[in-house]
Amino acid sequence: MLIGVIADDFTGASDIANTLVKGVPPMGGLKTAQYSGVPSGDAAPDIAAGVISLKSRTAPVAGAVQDSIKAQTWLQAQGCQQIIFKVCSTFDSTPEGNIGPVAEALAKQIGAKTIPVCPAFPGAGRTVYQGHLFVFDTLLSESGMQSHPLTPMTDPDIRRWLGHQTRLPVAHLPLSHLRRGVDPAREHIEALTETAPTFFVVDAVADEDLLALGTILADAPLMVGGSGIAMGLPRNFIEEGRAKGGAAEFASVRGHGAIIAGSCSGATRAQIEHHAKDHPAYAIDVAGVTSGDITAATLVDFIQCHSDGMPLAYSSGSPEEVEAAQRQFGRETIAAKLDSLFAATARQLLDRGYRRLVIAGGETSGAVAQAITAHLETEALIVGPEIDPGVPILSCPVDPPVALALKSGNFGAEDFFAKALTMMGQ
Structure with a gap:
């Protein structure tokens, strides 16, 4: 297994699993399995990406952290080179929510110094610009998410929102820097994180931005975001010859x-x-x-x-x-x-x-x-x-x-x- 995902709910797990299976045409993606909680045994040897579904989005913080660390330990035991903490593409949380504490605990456990954060998913209308999250042409806080019964979002500034939830610094990789190329973007990230472990919120308004981000993050041990953050990652492993690639397989199911x-x-x-x-x-x-x-x-x-x-x-x-x-x-x-x-x-x-x-x-x-x-x-x-x-x-x-x-x-x-x-x- 090459890529491991810890998803804070089940539909989010399916979402990012779908991204990993699709990959980038024409080379395709990775054979992916979605698990209901942390498995009791090892993954099948042909599974290249594993997605663990948790119900941690609205769980108490201590339980969400504990469950996520358990999932991370299992995924790394399967050989995963990269861990993604999958959160909702509308960054569902509250000022006291779980995204910051879980991501911070995973970073400490893995030893990650740079922690990219990008909830963008342009295919579903979720984009990030100047650190603010949009739903199509509307700020997240005006999209209806401000009335969510469990995790209302009243502030579209992901930098500020995440800052409520973590003790680590929260920086920003603007779109202009992302589009300068791989080396300039990596240099900017290194400058942001040279003194201490740091979150950095990444702008992305199109699939091309996410594909470029996938190349930039080829060696990143941990990342946080929506399913779009995984869009370019399978290509890295396929081009290195470490994964086969291909299309999703499915046989029709009969019955009501x-x-x-x-x-x-x-x-x-x-x-x-x-x-x-x-x-x-x-x-x-x-x-x-x-x-x-x-x-x-x-x-x-x-x-x-x-x-x-x-x-x-x-x-x-x-x-x-x-x-x-x-x-x-x-x-x-x-x-x-x-x-x-x-x-x-x-x-x-x-x-x-x-x-x-x-x-x-x-x-x-x-x-x-x-x-x-x-x-x-x-x-x-x-x-x-x-x-x-x-x-x-x-x-x-x-x-x-x-x-x-x-x-x-x-x-x-x-x-x-x-x-x-x-x-x-x-």
Whole structure:
């Protein structure tokens, strides 16, 4: 294994795994496996990149650090030359969040002096310019992320935001310096970090910037960012002859399919509205979940009654609706109840022969993926072709096979749900 990734949620893990598998045409990328937590044994010998999925984004800081160090230790034991701490491309956190403490602990453990930070992912509209994070043409703090129920982002300046979370200096590699070439950029980085270990936020507004960054960071032992930070890394190993390269592999999966959505993002709400026009959809009432009137059996019965229609079960709402429900029932209570509901629903669907599942939402995907891998007694998910930017098909290597799509709330086109289930069966 050459590249190891520690992802702070499950959809983010799929996102960067997709980037590593795609690589750069025509040479392609690396054969990649995504793991639900730290594996108990060694990786398969043909896996060149490993992505460990954690649920650490909103976990207590001490637990997030501990889990991340455990993942880093396993990845380096597999031979990884580079470690990436994958965070959301919208830098989901709070002033007391986990990104700074986890990155700082990893840097100390690895002995990294220069710690590049770049959440840019132009393919999904996330760019960094003058240290500020944009969502398409809007500052992050005006994009809707300021109303995120768990990790609201009210400041688009990644330098300032990260500075709230770490004791290390936070510097900046501006776009003008990045585009001067590999050697000038490396000289600028060395000047920034010559006195002490230092974070430096990197501007990037196009894929070409990320590819150039991949060359600049060819020898970097640690980096922090969105999936785009890995875009150019497979090419380095392939050109050195240390990896084979190639395209993602996938064999179609037969059997019924279903969609479970637990995201309240604007993109997911639009996808739900689009899908519900032509397909059966069940809106989950939070009050019914908290009272016990709505259970996994409720959702499974609905899905089975509409098994040929790409059925969707969802819990979603506007920021105002989410806030009202949280005031009434409590944020932690709602999250725990929904996670348990979705996990139990996924297990029951597998037992009833469902083999294609689309899951929307970071927390929802984490709960469901953990439930599925435990239920199927498998630790590795093999990363297949891309459905939409940042979202690949994941294959569970069991008999009969199971295909998953774990979608971050903000990702995917309006027709993502039907497209994903169709691609899994083709």
